Amino acid sequence: MAKLYRDFGKEAKDLLNRQYEAPGSWKYESKGKNTVDRTLFINPKAANGGDKVWADVEWNSKEHNLKTKAVVAQNKFAPEVTYEQGDNKVKVASSALAADAKVTIEAETKQKIADRTVSLWSNFATANKQSLVMASFQLNNNFQAGASGSLAFASGFALKNWSAGFRLTKAFDKKNLVAAFAFDDADKITASVFGPVSVKVADKTHKLDVAAQAAVKLSDTSKPTWAIGTEFPVQGHTLKLKIDQTLALSMSHIY
Secondary structure, X not given: OOOOHHHOOHHHHHHHHOOOOOOOOOEEEOOOOOOOOOOOEEEEEEEOOOOOEEEEEEEEEOOOOEEEEEEEEOOEEEEEEEXXXXXXXXXXXXXXXXXXXXXXXXXXXXXXXXXXXEEEEXXXXXXXXXXXXXXXXXXXXXXHHHEEEEEEEEEEOOOOOOEEEEEEEEEEXXXXXXXXXXXXXXXXXXXXXEEEEEEEEOOEEEEEEEEEEEEEEOXXXXXXXXXXXXXXXXXXXXXXXXXXXXXXXXXXXXX
């Protein structure tokens, strides 16, 4: 299915934010994929802060179109169940097994209307006896030269904190070149770009992923943020580098 509005700019956001730890911190994560049906699959994780040891536990059933996942730690059990049938998907998740836990229900569908693909997404979340309902309408379209785009509008039913944005993609060097623009809660503007780059050094071509993102709040334009980063393989490992608006240089080495 096409990327939903909440995931516009996800490629750049992940490259610039995921797998970077604070100074003095470390984290181990197993990233295995559960490819065998009806098999319990465990991805162990460890860090030197918060929950020091935890795991993602998965069990899927292709026959019933079900995917289950739970985050399991010493004092935490957060389950998630997803049912997917064609272009329709429903996901129910809980932050814990407790009366005051945050429970989220998401429904997603994709339909053809007048030769255009329309994605509809709704979210119902409740925590501490308070509920929030969000919904989004998204128009997806394919253009000439192999490009595709999505235009989205999302809002709570009160229409107070509405959001809107667009996302453009084009296949490039076996990956997608992605540009995204978002206007969140009628206040925050975020623009990002992500794509592959080939660099030739000493007659050898090296492939990198690069990303850039900038954001500013209209309610406080004195504190804009930006970041530029890259990710590339090094002898079977992955090296990530980024610099942000504070001119701080960060590096992450992923084994």
